Amino acid sequence: MGQPRKVLRTTAIGTVSAALLAGPAAGVAPAAPVAGVTAPIGAEQQTGVPGVRFVDIKGDGGTVLKSNVVTPAGADGSRTYPVLILPTSWALPQIEYLAQAKKLADAGYVVVTYNARGFWQSGGYIEVAGPPDIADASKVIDWALANTPADPSRIGMAGVSYAAGISLLAAAHDKRIKAVAALSGWADLVDSIYRGRTQNRQAALLLSGAGYLTGRPSPEFQQFTHDFLGSHLDKEQEMVDWGKKRSPAAFVDRINANGTAVMLGNAWGDTVFPPNQTADFYEKLTVPKRLEFRPGDHATPEIGGLLGLPNDTWTSTHRWLDHYLKGDDNGVDREQPVRLKSRSTGAYESYPDWKSVAADRRKLNLDSTKKIWANVDSGANGGLILLSSMLDQFVKLPPIASIPLLPRPFAAVWQSERYDSTQQIRGTAKLHTTLTGTKESGTLVAYLYDVGPLGLGKLVSNAPYTFHDKTPGTPFAVDLELFSTAYDVPAGHRLALVVDTVDPLYIEHNPFGAQLTFSSSAADPSYLSVPLRQK
Known part of the structure; x- marks a missing residue:
């Protein structure tokens, strides 16, 4: 042997x-x-x-x-x-x-x-x-x-x-x-x-x-x-x-x-x-x-x-x-x-059970339409395997991104209002949106950030999503669970949802020159459901 x-x-x-x-x-x-x-x-x-x-x-x-x-x-x-x-x-x-x-x-x-x-x-x-x-x-x-x-x-x-x-x-x-x-x-x-x-x-x-x-x-x-x-x-x-x-x-x-x-x-x-x-x-x-x-x-x-x-x-x-x-x-x-x-x-x-963890939910409405180009890392990402979450574990330093500086042609960004009290995220945030791609395949990665007064965002959670065999130009629904977590958003901060197409953690499937459009309608509104309760 x-x-x-x-x-x-x-x-x-x-x-x-x-x-x-x-x-x-x-x-x-x-x-x-x-x-x-x-x-x-x-x-x-x-x-x-x-x-x-x-x-x-x-x-x-x-x-x-x-x-x-x-x-x-x-x-x-x-x-x-x-x-x-x-x-x-x-x-x-x-x-x-x-x-x-x-x-x-x-x-x-x-x-x-x-x-x-x-x-x-x-x-x-x-x-x-x-x-x-x-x-x-x-x-x-x-x-x-x-x-x-x-x-x-x-x-x-x-x-x-x-x-x-x-x-x-x-x-x-x-x-x-x-x-x-x-x-x-x-x-x-x-x-x-x-x-x-x-x-x-x-x-x-x-x-x-x-x-x-x-x-x-x-x-x-x-x-x-x-x-x-x-x-x-x-x-x-x-x-x-x-x-x-x-x-x-x-x-x-x-x-x-x-x-x-x-x-x-x-x-x-x-x-x-x-x-x-x-x-x-x-x-x-x-x-x-x-x-x-x-x-x-x-x-x-x-x-x-x-x-x-x-x-x-x-x-x-x-x-x-x-x-x-x-x-x-x-x-x-x-x-x-x-x-x-x-x-x-x-x-x-x-x-008493897992479902009780996320008993309280609030929706962040994603009303505005966002269009982004694929194939470019916007700067929002999930960090490095082992290293990033260990830094969070030992020194409370998760991956960070400057939300105002994220390039909007490559990153779709939605933000909540500032919270006037500490908000506890417990459980699993869920994204629902309508996506239209210009190619039959594509990859997106969603990130949830805790954003401070200066616009610096600390990563709360993220998750990837890949599609194949879709008809270009035809919208379809996306439902994505972000990774479960337990995190407190301080008073005076806000939440930001960022979506881009490239993350070093994952293999992406975006053909060159692809675009992704995220939209919302009265019949099928887009939203981020967050297990959020006031402390």
Whole structure:
């Protein structure tokens, strides 16, 4: 299978990996090996970190999955413990969860973490949470039940990003899984990276690049990446079908039938797996469930916890698992299940369900007709993947644009009146308009800005939209959900809706020289519906 690659060359992943590699030296403490337990294949290895054992586990088709095991101190086989299975995140090594595994083992869990197939030293190819990955999860559970003091009635899965998706898919296919904590994962892979029929260029490049650097992409994944980034529209249905097979949302009925308790945690600014698809999935669950959103970008709310630092996301994860796997009466089942952290204040808010978040709505009427030329970036854009939302998370600095200086030939702009009190945006803003294009295809990106007295706009939300096969000159309706958020607009500020045609985040489909016209009529008025309430 070739030698494992030692260095990650993408900045964000490399930074996290370096920190994780430092984790054992930072104090991962011992958990005693279980008497009489041996790995079924290969030699069991001590890691140099007391209490952590490296083992080889046979996954689907005999593929070797490099794994490690941490058990509660003093475990001697005389009793059983709840077991938690943690697949690794995309492109990260098997030591990713050592700090959390130690905490969980100290709390009375058997913890088995494994490198997903195709990455690092594990065998096989990267299947992107395909059927072999789902089968691997069940094989790891089998191994844990046969080789550790794991209780077969108390099995859970959890993890960040790739691990979150695999955990949800596994819960749909393996009835033994009683609880899942899916952090910064996806529910609908198609809606995540192909939202509004628009390819998320930066997300696809980041994921595929990291996959090639740290693993072995399968031929199917290579073909998908080629077709997706190459805008091969003749393969669109094949790409959609490929994504649906890997989407927990396609199997929500199975999860509901299995009764798995599901916790979902994501970031408002996740540029890989946006919050809308997570919230939609949450609403369809009928099992015990919890939904948490925090400021940040993909996987950034969980990073501190992976390093062993105090972390709200992991604290909630422990409480969820403690209740549904250990039976602790910690009250998590009696709390309001939707928990949001404001991007503006950092305060937490709780709601009984997702629809209650956006209970109050106001419309910004888009009365005037606007015509823009395509192919030119107006200066309004969604920022850079990972970096921009991390700046918003840590220093409250989202992407910024000067609204008065945006070139009107390339950007359509509508603004509200100034608000005389703070306005809280909670949930999903929705755009409805009538669009007429001069070409049969086109792409637009809508942005919602918080505009201060000097005209400087801070990005509140955005979303792309692409159309194909439309008759030039014939108007058609556009309905677009912007990415959900929790943001406070200060008194004295106003909201601005900006629409242009080019954003570095996305692949655009605007033929050269195309124009887009946005219009409104009495019979079908255009508007932006904003979940807005006065503080």
